[in-house]
Amino acid sequence: MRRTSLITAALCLAGLAGCGKHDKPNFIYMPDMVYSPALKAQEGQMLMPPAGTVPRDFSPYPYKTNPEEAGRALKNPVQPTEQVMARGKVMFETFCMPCHGPTGEGDGTIVPKFPRPPSLQSDKVKTWTDGRIYHVISAGQNLMPTYATQIDPVDRWAIIHYIRAFQKAKNPTAEDLKAAGKQE
Ligand code: HEC
Structure with a gap:
């Protein structure tokens, strides 16, 4: 009896046999890369961007909840050239x-x-401003969903010129007719 416990103790010291719990191996011979010290990507190391940060090359649309304000503040910066009309x-x-519809x-x-x-x-819509x-x-x-991610601002303005054109084509004002008469 005494002898066996001595032997067990000796084995324990040598670390070759499990003593008590077995949930951890005592000795790992050449672990190689099993236990890598490398951190996993984004493991507790990410800094949160400061509040109000926007991604590069992105300008947030400032009038999200204020259509009337947008209608007053935004002016069409694009000239309705032939190219712009074609693009629109x-x-x-x-x-x-x-x-x-067309x-x-x-x-x-x-x-x-x-x-x-x-x-x-x-x-x-005819009396709405371009900005509206x-x-x-x-x-x-x-x-109707937003098209902010699909249509660049310049193209949005070009579309509006095109809408103005078909509004006029359908219902030309006396001035439009005069202008058209001058062109001919
Ligand atoms: C998926 C269908 C769909 C597409 C695509 C779409 N619209 Fe609309 N649009 C609607 C609907 C539906 C409404 C009415 C929304 C509402 O009930 O207020 C609307 C409303 C509008 C209004 C306001 C009209 C009013 O009397 O209030 C304008 C201006 C407009 N759209 C322009 C455009 C332009 C310009 C494009 C292209 C860039 C476009 N829409 C693309 C469905 C669409």
Whole structure:
């Protein structure tokens, strides 16, 4: 009896046999890279960005909850050159026409699977400023989602020039007709 415990104690000291609990091995022969000291990516080392930080090359749209303010403050900085009109047409036909239809009447191909949008030929939209329309594209409006991530600001303004063009084409003012007469 005494002898066996002596032997056990000797083995324990040598670290070759388990004494008591076995949840940890006593001795690991050549662990190689099993227990790597490397930190896992993002393990407790990430610093949180200070409040209000924005990613590079991203300017947040400042009028999210204030369409009226956007309508007053934002002016169309893009000149309606031939190129801009062509660009506006392509962008409108890509992003807006599926719902709003080719001249904004609300007769896009997705309707009536998607609820018919209001006409862009309405007096309401015709009398809206460019900035107010820009707001809808940038922030969305009820069922209409925002296009801020898909359409660059310059292209949004180009689309608005194109909308103005088809509004005029449908309902030319006396001035538009005079201007058209002068061109011919
Ligand atoms: C997925 C369908 C869809 C697409 C795509 C879409 N719209 Fe709309 N749009 C709507 C709906 C629906 C409304 C009405 C939202 C509401 O109920 O206020 C709307 C509203 C609007 C209004 C406000 C009209 C009003 O009388 O209040 C404007 C302006 C407008 N859209 C412009 C655009 C432009 C410009 C594009 C392209 C960049 C576009 N929309 C793309 C569905 C769409």
